[in-house]
Amino acid sequence: MSASPLPETAALAARLGVPAEHLRALDGCAAEDVALLDDAVELALRAEDRAVSDGLAAAVRFVPRPLRGRARALLGVGRG
Amino acid sequence: MSAVAEATARLATRLEVVKLAHELDLGVDELAFLAGRAADDVRELRVAVTAALHARHQARFARLAALVGVVPLGVAARAAELAIGPVVSARVAAALGPEDAVRLAQRVSPGFLAEIALSLDPVRSAEIVRSLDDRLVVEVGRLLLEQGEHLVLARFVSVVEAPVALEIVADASPAALLEVALLADDRSVLGGLVAALDDDVLVAVLDHCHGTGGETDALSLVTSLDLAGRTRVVEVLATSGRPDLQVAFLRAVENEGAWPEVVPALARCDEGVLDAVRAAARAVGELGPDPATQDLAARLTERLAAIPEA
Numbered sequence: 001m002s003a004s005p006l007p008e009t010a011a012l013a014a015r016l017g018v019p020a021e022h023l024r025a026l027d028g029c030a031a032e033d034v035a036l037l038d039d040a041v042e043l044a045l046r047a048e049d050r051a052v053s054d055g056l057a058a059a060v061r062f063v064p065r066p067l068r069g070r071a072r073a074l075l076g077v078g079r080g
Numbered sequence: 081m082s083a084v085a086e087a088t089a090r091l092a093t094r095l096e097v098v099k100l101a102h103e104l105d106l107g108v109d110e111l112a113f114l115a116g117r118a119a120d121d122v123r124e125l126r127v128a129v130t131a132a133l134h135a136r137h138q139a140r141f142a143r144l145a146a147l148v149g150v151v152p153l154g155v156a157a158r159a160a161e162l163a164i165g166p167v168v169s170a171r172v173a174a175a176l177g178p179e180d181a182v183r184l185a186q187r188v189s190p191g192f193l194a195e196i197a198l199s200l201d202p203v204r205s206a207e208i209v210r211s212l213d214d215r216l217v218v219e220v221g222r223l224l225l226e227q228g229e230h231l232v233l234a235r236f237v238s239v240v241e242a243p244v245a246l247e248i249v250a251d252a253s254p255a256a257l258l259e260v261a262l263l264a265d266d267r268s269v270l271g272g273l274v275a276a277l278d279d280d281v282l283v284a285v286l287d288h289c290h291g292t293g294g295e296t297d298a299l300s301l302v303t304s305l306d307l308a309g310r311t312r313v314v315e316v317l318a319t320s321g322r323p324d325l326q327v328a329f330l331r332a333v334e335n336e337g338a339w340p341e342v343v344p345a346l347a348r349c350d351e352g353v354l355d356a357v358r359a360a361a362r363a364v365g366e367l368g369p370d371p372a373t374q375d376l377a378a379r380l381t382e383r384l385a386a387i388p389e390a
Contacts, residue, residue, distance in 0.1 A: 016132045023128070025114060025121035033113040040104045041129060045136065047105075048167065052137045055168030059144060062151070062159035074143050 008034035015041055053077070084336035088300040092119035095263060100126040102231050103133065134171065134201055141168070145175035148184070157187035166192065170199035173208065182211040190216060194223040197232050202265070205232075206239045214244050221248030230256060234263035242272040254288035257281070261301055270301075271309035282316045286325050295332040303341035310345035318349070318356040326360035327367070330380050339383055346387045358384050 005013070005020040008031050013020040015038065026034050056075045063071040072078070081089070096119050101108045103126060114122055148156045160169040169188075173181040173196065185193055185208055197205065197220065209217060217240055224233040225248065237245040237260055249257055261270055274282065289298035302313050317329055333342050346354065361384050365377030 016128045018128045018132075022124055025117045025125040029113055036110070037104075040106055040110075041132070044104050044129075044133060048133050048136055051165060051167040052140065052171075055164040056140060056144060058163030058165070059147070059159055059168075061163060062155060063147070071147065074147070076140055 006031050006034055008038055012038040012041060015045070082337040082340075084299060084303055084338040084341070087296045087336055088304070089119060090115075091262070091297055091300045093117055093122055095119075096122035096126060098231060098263065100129065103129050130201075134174065137171065138175070141171045141175040144168075144172050145180075148172060148176065149180060153183055153187055157184055160184065161188050161192045166195035167199045170196045170201075174201045174204045178204075178207045178211065181208050185212060186216065190219040190223060194220045194227070194229075197224065197236070198229060202235055205235050209236050210239050214240070217244055218247045221245075222251075225249065225252055225256060228256075230259040231263050234260045235265065237273070238264045238266045238269050242269075242276050245269075245273055246276050254281075254284040255292075258285050258288060258294070258298070258301075262297065267301075267304045268306065270304075271306040274305060274309040274312050279316045279320070282313065283320045283322060283325070286313075286317060286320075286329070287322070290325050290328050295328050296336060299329070299332045299336055299338055303338050307344055307348070310341065311348045314342065314345045314357070315349055315353050318353045318360070323360060323363050326357070327364050330357075330360055330364060331376065334376060334379055334383070343383075343387060346384075354384070354387060 005023070005026075006029075009023055009026050009029075010020055012026070012034060013023055016023075026037070056077045060068050060071050060075065060077055093115065097111050097114050098108055100106075100114075100122060101111050114125075151159075160172075164172070169192075173184065176184065181204070185196075188196070193216070200208070212220075217236065221233055221236045221240075221244075224230075224236065233248070237248065240248075249260065252260070261273070264270060286298060289295055302310055305313070317326055320326070333339060346357065349357075358381070361377065361380035364380055365374060367373050367377075
């Protein structure tokens with residue numbers, strides 16, 4: 001029977017939306033290494049969120065003005 | 081597991097770590113703690129990270145892709161390049177149908193396309209690159225080479241015809257060539273490239289490996305080539321006039337237990353090439369009188385004597 005995953009591994013699995021068993025590569029790794037990886041994933045996801053918000057907001061500016069409200073709603077973009 | 085199989089497994093893990101580092105914009109050294117893990121496990125971790133990044137806003141990308149489909153292509157391309165940016169453009173390209181993605185790719189600048197390529201889903205990247213005009217692929221590929229983006233370049237090289245791939249890497253350094261080859265997802269395409277590369281380029285790559293202590297990596301790569309590719313490497317090396325490289329290669333083959341992959345290649349070589357390989361084995365015996373060197377020389381001579389005639 002395998003040992004329970006580290007809390008850091010469980011946190012990373014939750015962040016990635018996968019069962020902890022999918023992170024076998026981290027079995028036996030030091031908690032601080034897994035935490036570093038979790039931080040890197042969090043940063044990457046935040047960078048993705050930022051790029052998406054900025055990119056979609058910018059995309060709306062290329063939509064004819066009368067349709068922008070609809071485009072914003074469609075893309076889930078705030079008025080900014 | 082033979083030594084060469086172990087070396088190949090270590091290399092596979094290292095390459096997976098490179099890919100994961102690329103996804104997370106980390107230095108490879110920051111993931112050094114994954115070095116001893118199985119490549120399949122690291123791949124599973126990387127796939128989970130990639131899926132999390134790409135799936136996070138999938139529904140919004142699908143809606144934006146639908147919008148792209150109803151505006152003039154020129155406007156969509158301008159919006160992508162001037163406003164939307166490469167990351168979102170890459171995600172939207174994945175949500176577009178392949179034909180629309182290709183039409184859009186052909187309307188943006190090669191520089192921007194190179195930026196998009198860095199964030200493009202690898203599977204979708206292959207579909208798009210296969211359909212692009214060769215001139216554009218070469219231009220974007222060379223930009224990626226200049227930027228040292230060898231991982232993404234390896235994806236390009238894996239899916240285009242050999243002449244196009246050769247044009248992209250025409251000015252690549254031996255180190256870059258080696259890394260691109262190592263990172264290629266589909267090693268089966270490398271045989272064609274090895275067949276077409278000039279002898280002096282192949283020797284330069286082998287020389288780079290020798291100079292940087294990378295013989296084991298090189299051997300792992302060589303043993304993963306098809307038989308024609310392995311034969312070509314053996315022939316080029318045997319006729320290179322570089323006894324230092326020949327001795328290093330033979331030593332690596334013996335130490336890593338790679339004879340099962342190398343013997344079939346030697347068996348296809350003509351007698352002149354085999355004579356050169358035997359001379360290199362004899363040269364090992366002249367390296368020193370110590371028992372280890374003499375033992376290596378004797379084992380090499382024995383192995384080579386058993387090579388069947390072509």
